Amino acid sequence: DTAVSQTPKYLVTQMGNDKSIKCEQNLGHDTMYWYKQDSKKFLKIMFSYNNKELIINETVPNRFSPKSPDKAHLNLHINSLELGDSAVYFCASSQEGGGRGYTFGSGTRLTVV
Amino acid sequence: QKEVEQDPGPLSVPEGAIVSLNCTYSNSAFQYFMWYRQYSRKGPELLMYTYSSGNKEDGRFTAQVDKSSKYISLFIRDSQPSDSATYLCAMSANNNNDMRFGAGTRLTVKP
Known part of the structure; x- marks a missing residue:
C-alpha cells in the first residue's frame, strides 16, 4: 500500500489551462504539504495543512489554491498555467509537527507548453 | 544568504569509500535536522533525523x-x-x- 499517493504522475498541458493534482495519505498523519521542486532540485514549500486548516502559505501566486476535504487528502488546483509553473510537485505528510520527518509522494511532473 | 546551504556537487566516489555530505544554516532556531535520499524521478525518502546537537548512527549512516x-x-x-x-x-x-x-548534493558511487 502506497503511504502518500499523488495523481497524475505526469501532466502535460498548454499555457492558460486549469489543472488539479490530487494527494492522499493513509498514514493517519494530521499534517499535509505541497512542495515544488525546480530543475535544480531545490525543494520549496508552498502550503501546509493541519487537520484541514491552512497553517503555512508561502509566497505563491494566488493561481495556486490548495483544498483539503479531510485530513487524508490535500489537492492542488492551478489556474491559468504559465510556463514557469513547469516543475515537479511533491505532496508530503507528517505527524507531530514534522520534527521526525515527512513522508513524500512520488511527485507529479508538470510540463506547461 | 539562504537559510540552508548545501553544495550541489556532483560528488563522485569509488565503491567502498567514506562519503561526507554537509550543510550549513543561518537560523539558530533550527532544532530538528533531517537527511533525505532522493533517487532519480522519485520522491525524497527520510534517511535519518536528529534533535538538537549530537550524533546518530544507523547502519552505514551517521548523522x-x-x-x-x-x-x-x-x-x-x-x-x-x-x-x-x-x-x-x-x-x-x-x-x-x-x-x-x-539544494541537495548529487552523489555517484562508482563500482
Missing part, C-alpha cells in the same frame, strides 16, 4: 549536528553503487511543520 557551528553532516561508510542519489538536508525550528531544505 552529526554541531549547533554551535550551525553545521550538519551525513557520513556514509562502505559506500555502494545503490547509494547513488541526491541527498537533501532539511531542518525546522520548534517542530512547527515548516521544514527548510538544502
Whole structure:
C-alpha cells in the first residue's frame, strides 16, 4: 500500500489551462504539504495543512489554491498555467509537527507548453 | 544568504569509500535536522533525523549536528553503487511543520 499517493504522475498541458493534482495519505498523519521542486532540485514549500486548516502559505501566486476535504487528502488546483509553473510537485505528510520527518509522494511532473 | 546551504556537487566516489555530505544554516532556531535520499524521478525518502546537537548512527549512516557551528553532516561508510542519489538536508525550528531544505548534493558511487 502506497503511504502518500499523488495523481497524475505526469501532466502535460498548454499555457492558460486549469489543472488539479490530487494527494492522499493513509498514514493517519494530521499534517499535509505541497512542495515544488525546480530543475535544480531545490525543494520549496508552498502550503501546509493541519487537520484541514491552512497553517503555512508561502509566497505563491494566488493561481495556486490548495483544498483539503479531510485530513487524508490535500489537492492542488492551478489556474491559468504559465510556463514557469513547469516543475515537479511533491505532496508530503507528517505527524507531530514534522520534527521526525515527512513522508513524500512520488511527485507529479508538470510540463506547461 | 539562504537559510540552508548545501553544495550541489556532483560528488563522485569509488565503491567502498567514506562519503561526507554537509550543510550549513543561518537560523539558530533550527532544532530538528533531517537527511533525505532522493533517487532519480522519485520522491525524497527520510534517511535519518536528529534533535538538537549530537550524533546518530544507523547502519552505514551517521548523522552529526554541531549547533554551535550551525553545521550538519551525513557520513556514509562502505559506500555502494545503490547509494547513488541526491541527498537533501532539511531542518525546522520548534517542530512547527515548516521544514527548510538544502539544494541537495548529487552523489555517484562508482563500482
